[in-house]
Amino acid sequence: MKKKTKQENIFSSKTLTYFLQLADTMNYTQAAQILGITQPALTQQIKKLERTVGSPLFYSIGKKLRLSNSGHIMLNATHKIYEILNETTDEIEQSTSATSGDINIGILSSIEDKVFENFAIHSYNNNPKLRINIHMLTRKEIWENLENNKIDLAIMYLPDESIKNWKPYESKKIISDNLLFIHHEEKFKDREKMRFKDTINHPWASYPEDYYLNHIIRETFKNQMVDAPKSVARFTTPNQLLKFSMQTQSNTALPESFIMSKNSDKMKECKTYASRFTPNIKFDLAFVYRKNKGDIPRISQFLEDFEEFLNEQDYFSRLKSDNQ
Template sequence: MELKQLEYFMTLCRELHFTRAAEKLGIAQPSLSQQIRLLEHEIGMPLFDRTGKRTAMTEAGKILLHHSYHIFHELSQARAAISELQGLKRGNLKIGALLTVVSYLLPQTVIEFHRSHPNIKLSVLGMRTGDIYHGLLQNELDLGIVCLPVEHDDIEAIPFFKQPLALAAPKHHPIAKEPFVTLDMLKEIDSILLPDTYFLRQLINEQCRALGSSPGQSWK
């Protein structure tokens, strides 16, 4: 059963005349008759009584007409809902972000987004990088915010924020006098870093290994 057939059927129900209905639809009368016959074959019962030039709906036709109104109404509602979704007037948005992002970067953005789009249900989840990747690939998240680089063929990454890493040290520590700190310096000092399960820690370890060194003693 096709929507076009239902459209033809509903027009014929209004006109109760094949020639006039065909003219309304802009098709030839034999084409309309053929589509109605196909629809009746699909239904398994006649939809119209044809007596001479007179056409009347059968009980099956009346039932199908009733449900056809509902079908096209639901389609209209679906189009309206999708249109609102495209215009950010309604819908759901689920974001997975690193905990530091959730705490420091997102609060004001979320407030402004809610003011602009009050009917969008926004969910922000603090997650680790691997879990964010999994959520995106499983279509459980609409958006993920992680640290670069993102190396995955099925995930598109768009850089939107840059921030230099800083080393916090006691005021009187020798390294505090340096104008900047390189990763190579970390092997010379004890350092407190995030656990190995965090992407940022893994990135620091990777960069240190590339330099032939490793971070100093760390406490998790």
């Protein structure tokens, strides 16, 4: 049996995956759980990699795991390898058909997805050989999947200041959206705008702490020098938040596009009202993708078809008509 070369030992897919996951979590137990292996098996693979390169890649300070200088070099090299592999994959895909194959789309979990569901149906009826795969993801999962080429397009809110390296990516705006304050105060039911200090008199239902909109809410309250809302429950989707808010009379905050998709009469019956914050919290809903993805025929065609879909009836009109 042919003995593996040093390069083969270092750059096997499994070895790089294990190294990247540990570098991401900096925790052997957590990394092993995510990878679906035992901690001793992960430790063995990392030790094997360190023996191959001839230098420790990690070191510990107390219970904290850190990358060594060699580890940083290996991490940079691994990212470059993945970038080359992704570019190679994209170059191959660019020569494929515009009307067949798969398109993997990651949608931020806090987004109302009805328009995209309807477009998937529209797309299948017009082009059944093109398969659209939709995944509802967290912000972190979206960026990991974009980087690892597991999704072709992300549908998410921008700006996203947590992302420092925008160089490989581009975005295409879908709509501008606003965050609305959802409450049950009769005296404020006709108020179009709400001051931040008037929104914390009752408990809130919120998104999970690591979600984009939760981050935006906390940062804006901080900038307005108002205490962050007291959260009594956390949910991942706007439907869950609205249902909890309506049935418990708690406050929450939801995108205007989502509220437009709901039955306003039913909300009024439940004494549930929506107002904009002052100052307003605005953000854009956009497609995000690696720059060379736009050259892949089926993805380029998908984006053109979606734009035509909205030209026939705009995004907000589709939300309203879907609610009738």
